[in-house]
Amino acid sequence: MPHVVIKLENVSKQYRLGNVGTGTLSHDLNRFFAKALGKDDPTMKVGVSNRLDTVDGRYVWALQDINLEICDGEVLGIVGKNGAGKSTLLKLMSRVTSPSTGEIKIKGRIASLLEVGTGFHPELTGKENIYLNGAILGMTKKEISSKFDEIVEFSGVKKYVDTPVKRYSSGMYVRLAFAVAAHLEPEILIVDEVLAVGDAEFQKKAIGKMQSVSRSGRTVLFVSHNLTAVEQLCTKGVLMQNGMLNMEGKVHDITSAYKQMSVDENDLRRSGTRVMEFLEYKMTGLNGKVIDEVFLGDNFLITANFKSHEQMDLCDMTLDIRNDSNEFIGHVTNADDGFEIRDITKGNIKSVSVMVKNICFSPGTYYISLWLGNSYGTFDYIENCIRFTIKQGDTFIRRPFPFDKRSKTVLQSSWSFK
Secondary structure: OOOEEEEEEEEEEEEEOOOOOOOOHHHHHHHHHHHHOOOEOOOOOOOOOOEOOOOHHHEEEEEEEEEEEEEOOOEEEEEOOOOOOHHHHHHHHOOOOOOOEEEEEEOOOEEEEOOOOOOOOOOOEHHHHHHHHHHHOOOOHHHHHHHHHHHHHHHOOHHHOOOEHHHOOHHHHHHHHHHHHHHOOOOEEEEOHHHHHOOHHHHHHHHHHHHHHHHOOOEEEEEOOOHHHHHHHOOEEEEEEOOEEEEEEEHHHHHHHHHHHHHHHOOOOEEOOOOEEEEEEEEEOOOOOEOOEEEOOOOEEEEEEEEEOOOEEEEEEEEEEEEOOOOEEEEEEOOOOOOOEEEEOOOOEEEEEEEEOOOOEOOEEEEEEEEEEEOOEEEEEEEEEEEEEEEOOOOOOOOOOOOOOOOOEOOOOOOOOO
16 A cells, blocks of 8 residues: 655745846846835836836745645656746755745655755765765765665766766766665655756666666656656656646646647647648657757757649748747758759649757757748748757766856857966
């Protein structure tokens, strides 16, 4: 008979929006004095309600009225859009922060991997951090030593185990952090999206380890935008939306609801004469397998089939790429590459493939819109029809901390020092 190991009762979390945090000291001071004088916030954008003395504007509910029970041996997948409250929920269960209202009851020892760098001291070596984390979990030195070789072997950092972790790449850092969290025998293992920093081989290895942990009767909580990994690993799921628990149930029901939510919130807008029109389109890896996520620096293919209802001498195809804030980030078009799509016969179905090379946009969620037309106008334009995620990986960024989210792209560079 399963036993409840985590119970949340009417849990809510509220954050106060303070005066500090605009980015510079001068802006923080300007904001403080504006509030004291009852003036508008000078750091806000024009056209935005920016009064600093409004109650609603000073607080935000990250979570509201969460009720949830998790049993031993369960692998719970938590999905939802960015800002849905997933990470806040994990922080509450990890006791990183406390709920504003409600109660959380936890039975068992917790190991958390919430973000790259959690629980590690950058000045200590990999070996010292292993013992430090074990001690934090309440393990004796003897217990940690019995697991030490297994942790190092799993992480693949044996050669650098006596090196301060501040010199590790982001991939090495997260491999060691996960190995420590998974091998030091916690009753509850909590893993956030940080596995996205590792490469595909490590992700597969990590999922296998989490499956092994759950089979031993321990509980795993897993947050990821990789729905394939969630479906592969989890037995149960919850869908978060706007800080609330939208749905709870079997993992396939949850991922299906999330996919449908994404479609509903991004209803395909289509325009054009439809003299020539797209029939189907897909995003694949170079092996032809359909994908919805890539790592920084990867190549991928977009393939579109279309049909013309008239004889056409020439047409062009463009991929517009936008981020999840609907900002235009870039585009790819055959004309820029000197590639011609010509002599299209009426009634025939044609297929065009384009390889996007060395994707270098900031890690996050993106949408591709497809355009088909020529100098006379638009034949078919489908907005935001392909959704995909870019993950950090270990190709472009070799450091133990996530990419700076203020930037839109990752620029490659080479350095010299004399």
